[in-house]
Amino acid sequence: MHQKLSRPSSLNRRQFLRLTGLGVLGLMAGSLLKTPAARASTPTLPGLSSTFTPDVELALTAEPGQVSILPGQPTTVWRYRAEVLSGPADTVQPIPDTYLGPILRFKPGQKVRVRFTNRLSEETIVHWHGLHVPEAADGHPRLAIAPGETYIYEYEIMDRPGMYWYHPHPHGRTGPQAYMGLAGLIIISDESEQALGLPSGDRDLPLVIQDRQFDANNQLIYSTPMAGFLGDRILVNGRPELIQTVEPATYRLRILNGSNARIYKLAWPDNTPFTVIGTDGGLLDAPVQRPYITLGPAERIDLLVDFSRWAGQTLSLRSLAFSGGGFMGGGGALPNGAAFDVLRFQVSEDAATPMPYKTFVPLMSGPVAAARRADRAWVQADRTFQLYMQFGQWTINGRTFQMEAVAPDEIVKLGTEEVWEFVNQQPGGGGGGMGGGMPHPMHIHGLQFQVVGRQPPTNTQQRANWETVKDGYVDDGWKDTILLMAGERVQVRLRFEDFTGLYLYHCHNLEHEDMGMMRNYKIVA
Ligand code: C2O
Numbered sequence: 261m262h263q264k265l266s267r268p269s270s271l272n273r274r275q276f277l278r279l280t281g282l283g284v285l286g287l288m289a290g291s292l293l294k295t296p297a298a299r300a301s302t303p304t305l306p307g308l309s310s311t312f313t314p315d316v317e318l319a320l321t322a323e324p325g326q327v328s329i330l331p332g333q334p335t336t337v338w339r340y341r342a343e344v345l346s347g348p349a350d351t352v353q354p355i356p357d358t359y360l361g362p363i364l365r366f367k368p369g370q371k372v373r374v375r376f377t378n379r380l381s382e383e384t385i386v387h388w389h390g391l392h393v394p395e396a397a398d399g400h401p402r403l404a405i406a407p408g409e410t411y412i413y414e415y416e417i418m419d420r421p422g423m424y425w426y427h428p429h430p431h432g433r434t435g436p437q438a439y440m441g442l443a444g445l446i447i448i449s450d451e452s453e454q455a456l457g458l459p460s461g462d463r464d465l466p467l468v469i470q471d472r473q474f475d476a477n478n479q480l481i482y483s484t485p486m487a488g489f490l491g492d493r494i495l496v497n498g499r500p501e502l503i504q505t506v507e508p509a510t511y512r513l514r515i516l517n518g519s520n521a522r523i524y525k526l527a528w529p530d531n532t533p534f535t536v537i538g539t540d541g542g543l544l545d546a547p548v549q550r551p552y553i554t555l556g557p558a559e560r561i562d563l564l565v566d567f568s569r570w571a572g573q574t575l576s577l578r579s580l581a582f583s584g585g586g587f588m589g590g591g592g593a594l595p596n597g598a599a600f601d602v603l604r605f606q607v608s609e610d611a612a613t614p615m616p617y618k619t620f621v622p623l624m625s626g627p628v629a630a631a632r633r634a635d636r637a638w639v640q641a642d643r644t645f646q647l648y649m650q651f652g653q654w655t656i657n658g659r660t661f662q663m664e665a666v667a668p669d670e671i672v673k674l675g676t677e678e679v680w681e682f683v684n685q686q687p688g689g690g691g692g693g694m695g696g697g698m699p700h701p702m703h704i705h706g707l708q709f710q711v712v713g714r715q716p717p718t719n720t721q722q723r724a725n726w727e728t729v730k731d732g733y734v735d736d737g738w739k740d741t742i743l744l745m746a747g748e749r750v751q752v753r754l755r756f757e758d759f760t761g762l763y764l765y766h767c768h769n770l771e772h773e774d775m776g777m778m779r780n781y782k783i784v785a
């Protein structure tokens with residue numbers, strides 16, 4: 261059951277909590293639902309059950325803290341902390357010496373309860389990015405809780421093995437809160453994945469790439485330029501200039517672009533191609549190769565890297581230069597599209613343990629395989645969403661976010677499948693008023709989709725920009741976020757299953773999102 265549901269007509273939930281004086285303990289699951297009034301106020305919420313018995317129960321807090329990032333003074337950050345209240349102790353895996361939240365490890369079918377407490381000085385709410393969860397567990401900004409309050413999430417893990425993540429989602433404040441450090445990984449795994457014999461343990465390396473700016477006292481600097489905020493220092497797993505020691509063996513690198521606005525064009529210095537085994541929503545049915553990887557904010561990529569070719573060497577994972585990254589960036593010294601080192605790998609001469617891994621083809625059968633065989637022909641889309649600037653604001657079809665608003669063309673039917681088309685173009689064509697437009701990483705809540713296809717920009721300059729990133733797109737498998745360069749059109753196929761309710765779709769450039777480049781869509785029965 262979920263306490264923060266729809267607002268009872270005469271009393272909103274915050275008032276209700278205040279009146280009843282409910283603290284963490286008062287919010288025992290079921291305590292609100294058992295009252296007839298509360299039940300009456302939440303008649304349409306799916307996935308809601310007073311008989312929910314969690315397999316794992318966590319306490320999660322968002323709170324201020326201090327962490328040493330640069331030499332000298334520690335940096336004030338905000339971070340998630342989690343604790344297992346019941347269930348497998350290894351559900352929570354803290355990462356030492358970082359502001360990043362612990363890795364949450366779940367299994368498909370697990371029933372999860374999270375008691376989230378806000379210990380910040382402003383309202384917040386947690387969103388489980390990529391997970392297929394009921395409306396009440398999705399972390400919509402209208403569900404944000406005030407400092408001191410607790411929100412209880414209950415959901416079943418219905419997603420494929422893969423890497424997802426959690427981060428705040430309050431109205432207008434997602435960018436700064438995530439930037440201050442509020443983000444963590446979710447890794448879903450099961451026996452079927454483990455049976456594939458992929459690199460595991462120390463050789464399964466999650467990497468969160470983010471950019472930050474620090475002042476002379478090592479404190480975080482943040483602002484909200486129209487292009488989105490860019491830092492001039494690259495942090496991996498919360499650390500600058502990370503040097504990761506590895507053995508000359510095959511590793512699984514799972515990378516999240518956890519940056520607010522920066523796009524990465526990842527490459528090896530000797531142009532060794534990447535073997536991609538998964539994307540946002542889990543493993544592909546077979547690996548694909550890319551010369552480099554284009555990774556927009558919130559996207560994930562799952563790679564197999566054979567470090568034996570670099571035995572005894574130190575090498576950098578680079579982000580290569582590209583064009584079309586945007587305009588008026590806050591990155592000053594490091595614009596979106598600049599080249600830089602992301603982190604260094606120090607490869608030892610010999611492996612302590614030899615490589616036990618087989619060939620990983622085919623990776624998986626079943627739904628993922630079906631996804632790749634799906635029809636990729638460009639179709640007449642069911643809905644089109646045009647991304648453009650209007651009256652100095654980023655919009656979707658000329659609209660900006662309103663807390664509860666859903667337009668008639670944003671209502672979809674449960675149990676149906678649709679093709680949505682995103683068009684990153686100023687209406688009337690052309691490059692757009694603002695220096696040729698901007699990339700927008702579009703994200704849809706509540707589901708994973710398949711990419712039907714892309715159409716390149718027709719504008720010459722935009723086309724030239726697109727050429728500098730297009731070979732790094734991985735549109736295979738399941739995705740929840742897709743990057744559109746200026747001038748691009750993308751079609752995605754989605755299926756609305758299991759849950760009705762209000763979900764979001766938005767640009768995951770967090771400053772764009774906070775400035776209103778976000779809308780609700782509603783799934784109705
Ligand atoms: Cu990763 Cu609406 O968010």
Ligand code: CU
Binds near residue numbers: 387388390704705706
């Ligand atoms: Cu999301």
Ligand code: CU
Binds near residue numbers: 772
């Ligand atoms: Cu955007």
